[in-house]
Amino acid sequence: xxxxxxxxxxxxxxxxxxxxxxxxxxxxxxxxxxxxxxxxxxxxxxxxxxxxxxxxxxxxxxxxxxxxxxxxxxxxxxxxxxxxxxxxxxxxxxxxxxxxxxxxxxxxxxxxxxxxxxxxxxxxxxxxxxxxxxxxxxxxxxxxxxxxxxxxxxxxxxxxxxxxxxxxxxxxxxxxxxxxxxxxxxxxxxxxxxxxxxxxxxxxxxxxxxxxx
Amino acid sequence: xxxxxxxxxxxxxxxxxxxxxxxxxxxxxxxxxxxxxxxxxxxxxxxxxxxxxxxxxxxxxxxxxxxxxxxxxxxxxxxxxxxxxxxxxxxxxxxxxxxxxxxxxxxxxxxxxxxxxxxxxxxxxxxxxxxxxxxxxxxxxxxxxxxxxxxxxxxxxxxxxxxxxxxxxxxxxxxxxxxxxxxxxxxxxxxxxxxxxxxxxxxxxxxxxxxxxxxxxxxxxxxx
Ligand SMILES: [Zn+2]
Numbered sequence: 001x002x003x004x005x006x007x008x009x010x011x012x013x014x015x016x017x018x019x020x021x022x023x024x025x026x027x028x029x030x031x032x033x034x035x036x037x038x039x040x041x042x043x044x045x046x047x048x049x050x051x052x053x054x055x056x057x058x059x060x061x062x063x064x065x066x067x068x069x070x071x072x073x074x075x076x077x078x079x080x081x082x083x084x085x086x087x088x089x090x091x092x093x094x095x096x097x098x099x100x101x102x103x104x105x106x107x108x109x110x111x112x113x114x115x116x117x118x119x120x121x122x123x124x125x126x127x128x129x130x131x132x133x134x135x136x137x138x139x140x141x142x143x144x145x146x147x148x149x150x151x152x153x154x155x156x157x158x159x160x161x162x163x164x165x166x167x168x169x170x171x172x173x174x175x176x177x178x179x180x181x182x183x184x185x186x187x188x189x190x191x192x193x194x195x196x197x198x199x200x201x202x203x204x205x206x207x208x209x210x211x212x213x
Numbered sequence: 214x215x216x217x218x219x220x221x222x223x224x225x226x227x228x229x230x231x232x233x234x235x236x237x238x239x240x241x242x243x244x245x246x247x248x249x250x251x252x253x254x255x256x257x258x259x260x261x262x263x264x265x266x267x268x269x270x271x272x273x274x275x276x277x278x279x280x281x282x283x284x285x286x287x288x289x290x291x292x293x294x295x296x297x298x299x300x301x302x303x304x305x306x307x308x309x310x311x312x313x314x315x316x317x318x319x320x321x322x323x324x325x326x327x328x329x330x331x332x333x334x335x336x337x338x339x340x341x342x343x344x345x346x347x348x349x350x351x352x353x354x355x356x357x358x359x360x361x362x363x364x365x366x367x368x369x370x371x372x373x374x375x376x377x378x379x380x381x382x383x384x385x386x387x388x389x390x391x392x393x394x395x396x397x398x399x400x401x402x403x404x405x406x407x408x409x410x411x412x413x414x415x416x417x418x419x420x421x422x423x424x425x426x427x428x429x430x431x432x433x434x435x436x437x
Contacts, residue, residue, distance in 0.1 A: 042289055045288075045289065046285060046289075049281075049285050049288070052266070053281050053284070053285075054270040054273055054281075055265055055266050055268070055270050056265070057270070057273075057277070058265075058268075058270045058271070059265045067277070071277075071280060071284070074281075074284070075284050075287070075288065078284070078288055079288050079291055082288050082289070082291060083291065083293055083294065093255070093258070093259060094259065094262065096262045096263065096265075096266040096267075097258050097259050097262040099262070099266070100258065100261060100262035100265055100266065101258055101262075103265075104228075104229065104230040104258075104261075105230070107230055108230040108237075112234075112344070112345070120234070120343070120344030120345070121234040121237070121238065121322075121325075121343040121344055121345070123230065125318070125321045125322065126237050126238070126241050126318065127241075128321070
C-alpha cells in the first residue's frame with residue numbers, strides 16, 4: 001500500500017512541470033480575455049491575436065483548402081473575440097475552447113454562405129455562444145434591475161403604510177395588485193377622477209417621504 | 214432515462230461543425246434533452262480545440278505576416294455593434310389541442326416549421342425548412358397510430374421529443390435517438406400515449422453528394 005502510494009507520488013513529480021506549464025498557458029489566455037472584456041485592453045488582445053491567428057489560419061486552410069477564405073475566418077473569429085470577450089465564462093471551459101467554437105461556427109456558416117440566403121440555418125442557432133443570452137443579461141442589467149425593484153418596493157411599502165387610507169388603498173391596488181385606474185374606480189365604486197387625484201396625491205406624498213429620508 | 218443515444222463519433226462530428234444542417238439540428242436537439250451527450254459534446258469541443266490550438270504552427274510566410282498585422286489593426290478599430298439582435302425563440306408548440314414544450318434548439322427553429330398536414334394513420338407532419346435540400350420533419354402520432362410495415366432504403370433517424378412509440382424491437386421515449394438502417398423492417402405505432410418526433414434521413418457529410426430521394430412508400434409518406 002505504502003509503496004504504491006510512493007510510486008504514484010514520484011509519477012506525479014515527473015509529469016507535473018508539463019501539466020503546470022499547460023495550465024499556466026490556459027490561465028494566462030483566460031486572463032487576457034478577461035482584460036479585453038473588462039477594459040478593451042489592446043495589449044492583451046494583441047497577445048491573444050498572436051497566439052490564435054496562426055493556429056486558426058492553419059485549421060481553416062486545412063478545412064477549406066483556401067488561404068484567403070481561411071484568413072477571412074481568422075478575421076471574423078478574432079473580431080468576435082475582440083467585441084464579445086465579455087461572453088467568455090472561464091467556469092464553462094478554456095479560452096482555447098471558446099475561441100475554437102467561434103471559429104467552428106464561422107466555418108459552419110461559410111459552408112453554406114455561397115447561397116447568401118437568410119433562410120438558411122445558421123450556426124448561432126445550433127450553438128448560440130455569441131448571443132447576448134439571458135445569462136449575460138441576468139449577470140448584469142437584468143438582475144440588478146430586479147434587485148433594485150425589490151429593494152425599492154420594500155422601501156416604498158414601509159412608507160405607503162403611513163399614507164391616509166383612501167390614498168393607500170388606491171396606490172396598493174394600482175402598484176401592487178396591478179389594477180388599472182378604471183378597475184379601481186369600478187371596484188371601489190368611486191368616480192375615476194377621484195381615483196386619479198388620490199393616486200396623484202399619494203405618489204406626491206410618497207416622494208416627499210422618500211426625499212426627506 | 215434516455216436509452217438510445219447518437220454514437221460518440223456522430224457527436225464529435227457535430228461538435229466539429231461537420232454535420233449537415235438536418236443532422237446537426239437532430240443531434241443538437243438530442244443534446245438539449247440528454248445530460249450524458251451534453252458532456253460528450255463538451256469534451257469533444259475541448260479535444261478539438263486542443264488539437265487546433267496546442268500545435269505550434271509553422272512559421273508564417275512574410276506576406277501572411279503582413280496581412281495579419283493589417284488585420285489586427287483593423288479589428289482593434291472595429292466599433293462595438295450598437296444593437297443587440299435577439300434571435301427568435303418560441304418554445305410552445307400548439308398541436309392537436311395540446312401544448313408541447315420545445316427543446317432549445319427547436320425553439321430557435323420555430324420560425325422554420327412549415328405547414329402541418331395530415332398523414333394517413335392519425336398522424337400529422339410539418340417540414341423544417343433549414344435551407345438545405347434535406348428532408349427533416351416534425352411528426353406527430355396521435356395515440357393508437359400505426360405506420361404500415363415497411364423497410365428502409367436508407368438510414369432514418371427518429372428523435373422522440375415528447376411521448377412514446379413502439380416497434381417490434383422496443384419502446385422509445387422522450388430523448389431517444391433511434392437510428393433505423395435499411396436492414397430493419399419495422400412497424401412503428403403508438404398505444405395509449407401520443408408522440409411528437411423529429412425525423413430525418415441519415416444524410417451524407419458535407420462535401421459529398423446530395424441525398425438520394427428514397428423510393429419506398431413510407432419515405433414518400435414522410436419525406437417529400
Ligand atoms: Zn444522449
